[in-house]
Amino acid sequence: MTAPFELHPRLAADCTLLGDLPLSRLLLMRDARFPWCILVPRISGLTELHDLPRDRRGEWFDEMAAVSRAVLGLPGVTKINVGALGNLVPQLHVHVVGRHAGDAAWPGPVWGSGAAEPPADADLAGLRGALTKALAPALRDAGPGA
């Protein structure tokens, strides 16, 4: 029997929960420097992107694309960075980060670029509102255990 999906505690600690897409839990990193989403496929035991079951790959790409477009629609974002690293948190999770020339890490990667800056409550609420609107109706409240 497969263990039920549980979000890794480090992702839970660093992020705000936006909701569930059909395959993935959608998180928002609490870092005022970047609009930074994380997709976590709700399948327990995955560590690498290529381990995603064949019959869920199309869904994964659709969700990554939808989140990328939603982030590109935020003010000031001109480029998307997508990454599946997992050197610190083994649970498969995919970063979708909005970038622009001159941002706090440009042109380098956001990973390893210094400490997160806590966002103001109003900014976090604004970002959450814009992203949940852009991703409706596919994005729903996260299920039990979220």
Add this chain to the structure above:
Amino acid sequence: MTAPFELHPRLAADCTLLGDLPLSRLLLMRDARFPWCILVPRISGLTELHDLPRDRRGEWFDEMAAVSRAVLGLPGVTKINVGALGNLVPQLHVHVVGRHAGDAAWPGPVWGSGAAEPPADADLAGLRGALTKALAPALRDAGPGA
């Protein structure tokens, strides 16, 4: 009429050509610190992963997975990092990097982690041999203009 695919000069300068998979040109970064492949879908004008045409996405995932498995098969590699950044080179290209605890950038990302170290000819040849063997028969010599 669509412009023919041409590899971005910076990718051509930094990498060794391994060959062509059905969708992507496969490159090997000349950096002795990491076994580092780059997949470049041979479709002109793409900059973001989510711009990949819907009917080529399955192929892209298959190629990313095959290259990931080939890199995981190299000695010492325990983790794959996948990234589509493009902050410096706008042409869509996807990094597939072999990592292990204690490597030159661990646990940080390889991007922005300092200057590449030129590999010895014998090491480059060994890496090329192992990867082309692992990816046969899908990997072929690159087409005209490569």
